[in-house]
Amino acid sequence: MNSMFSKSINPKRTGLQVLIVSVVISAALAIFSLLRGEFSDTDGYILLTALSIAAASVLTLSNGIVLEQGRNKPLATLAIIVSVAGFGILIITIWNSFDHDDLIKIAASTIFVGTMLTHWSLVSIARVPARFRLLQVAAFPLSGVLATFLIGIVWGLEEGSQTAQIAGVVGILTVAITIILPVLQRLTxxxxxxxxxxxxxxxxxxxxxxxxxxxxxxxxxxxxxxxxV
Structure with missing residues (x-):
């Protein structure tokens, strides 16, 4: 799987280039629609497609950082593949006017998994002191549980206010640890x-x-x- 991205293909650089192009297209389309005074369905499809490509590029760029460091390449490569696949399916649903509910659920679930793998990939390269290593370890199951809850909600398997509360708590803890880890690394x-x-x-x-x-x-x-210095 590591050989999929050769030295001539830099996921970090490619992701950044695609991200810039997607943002430019989205901004140009939005400005054009505002000046024209109307926003057609096709304009909406193009805008959502550009935003989807931009989001996929952000995840690719994040994993490209991990690949560039030469650490945890299998996980970063898998995260890129799953993320691109998820947004690819989402783009298909966009141009089908969101008519296929199951396809939308598959796209959302795949994107959640890709985001989770990207989070794992980034957390794995954090260098923190041994006394804070437990926080780094805890980030993996927390984001996994959060992704599981979100996928369950998408498929209607998780219902009720209690489920939303638990997912909210897990999400807050995941975000908090994700913010703290690079700060600890910087302080170290x-x-x-x-x-x-x-x-x-x-x-x-x-x-x-x-x-x-x-x-x-x-x-x-x-x-x-x-x-x-």
Whole structure:
């Protein structure tokens, strides 16, 4: 599956290019319809198609970041395939005037699965300290449960206010952890840079143990300044 995206095909770059084109088409169509004073069904189909392509491009772009880092390639590749397939089915339903209920449900379910896999893909590359690793692990089942609830609602298997409340709680927890993880990663990197020390003199190689500021080597007498960049 990894060989599906060769070096000549960069999902991140391709997703970004398609996203830009889709947004431009959507904006141009909306402006044209406003100036013309009417919005036909065909205009609506084109606009929804462009927005669907843009959404698929966002998911592809997100997984492209994972592929670019060379980590968890099978999951990122699967997420791209499922996401593109889901929005592809959605585009088919758009141009069929949303007449096929089952096809709409299949499209929505596939998109939910693709979004879940994309979330897993991004969470898997987060580098957090061991003391926060439980949050990272919890993100996987939470998004899985959320996707399951949403798919159940689409197919009419989950009904009632209690189901909506549970799905809401799971969704809030998923979003909260998703926001917290990159913040923790950023703080960890900043903390590591702050604690980084110079272990030797760059002139004579004498062992040192200093951080920032002006230093004079006790061995060779060379003076230099250490600062974070």
């Amino acid at each position: 990197v900043a903390e590591g840079r702050t604690r980084r020390k110079i272990s030797y003199c760059p002139y004579c190689g004498k062992s040192l143990n200093v951080t920032n500021g002006s230093i004079t080597c006790p061995s060779c007498g060379a003076s230099f300044r250490v600062r974070q």
